[in-house]
Amino acid sequence: MELKELLKRRTIRKFAQKPLDKADILAMIEAARLASCASNRQRLRYIAVLSPEKVAAVLPHTFYAALVKPRRDPVPGETSPTAFIAVTATENPSPHLYADAGAAIQSIEFAAWERGIGCCWLGSFIPEKVAPVLGFPDPERIVYLIALGYPAEDPVSEDIPADGDAKYYLDGQDRLHVPKFTAETLLQWL
C-alpha cells in the first residue's frame, strides 16, 4: 500500500469478531523491528496475545477513549478487540524509550492497516493486572498495549484551523470524526 493510503489509517475501537492470522502479526513486528530507535539499541520486545481466553483476560484492564464513552467501550464478543500486542521494554522506560515505542507502534499501525487490520494504541491500562495474564514479570516495563482486530467502524479525519476544536466525536450515524490541524498551522519556516 502506498504511503498516501497508509496515512488514511485511523484508530479503530470497534472490531469485527474475526480472528487475526499469525502471519499478519509477524508482518507488524517486522515493521516494528525496522523502526527508528535510539542508538539502534532495540530495547523493545513484543507479546502477541491471540488466544481468546488471554484476550478476554486482558480486556477488563484496558481503557478506551473517554470522549466517545460509552459507545466506543468494547462489548466483549461483539465489538471487542480480537488480539493485543504488548510492547515491553528490556529496561525501565526513559523518555527516549517512549519515543522508540512511538516509532515502533506507528510502524505496526501502518503494517496492520495495509492488511485491513485496525489498531487502538492504549496508554491507559492497569499494568499490575495485565502483567500476570501475560506471564510478564515487570509491570513497569509494559510500555504500551495495542488492541487489534478487523475494523467494524470507518472513522474519518477532518481538517481544522489553528483555533479549531480537536475533540473527536461520534455523529448521528455513529461515525467517528477526528479533527486534525492542517500542516500549515503546525509548521513554521526558517
Next chain:
Amino acid sequence: MELKELLKRRTIRKFAQKPLDKADILAMIEAARLASCASNRQRLRYIAVLSPEKVAAVLPHTFYAALVKPRRDPVPGETSPTAFIAVTATENPSPHLYADAGAAIQSIEFAAWERGIGCCWLGSFIPEKVAPVLGFPDPERIVYLIALGYPAEDPVSEDIPADGDAKYYLDGQDRLHVPKFTAETLLQWL
C-alpha cells in the same frame, strides 16, 4: 512507495549538498500531523530550518552517532545536513508526548524516504543553544531535531539472532551496517 520499500529506510548521516524543496518538507509534516497521538491532543509543532545560515548555526549544537566517529561527523558544506526540522511541544514533554514525537518522526522519515530524502533523528543536541537560533522561547520544549538531506551514503541492515551484537559499524568501503534482531527473536506468542 509501498510499505515494503519504506521499511528499507535507514538513518542517513552523510548528505549531498543539494537543497530541499519546501513541498517535500510540507509532505513530511502532512504525514506527521496524521500520526497517532495521545487522545488526539496534537501537542507537537514543527520548525523547518532551510536557510543555509540557520542550518549552519544549528549544526555545531548537534551530535551524531558515537559508534561511527569521526567518519560520520558532518563536514560543513561537504556532508552536512541541508535542513533541520525541530519537533517542539506546546507543553513540557511527558512520556506520552515523547511517544507522540516518536510516532510523528517515524511518519516524517517514511514521507522523506519516499521522496529520496534521508533523515537522522537527533536526541543529542544543546537545546539552550538551538532555541535562540530558532527564535523559540522554550528550550525544554524542543523535543527532538531531525537532520535532513539527500543521502550520500547507502546503509544496509543485517539480521542478527537474539545473542547478536547490535552495534552498527562502517566497513572498509565506508558503508554503514545496521544489525537488527529478527522479528522472531523479539516476539512471544500467547
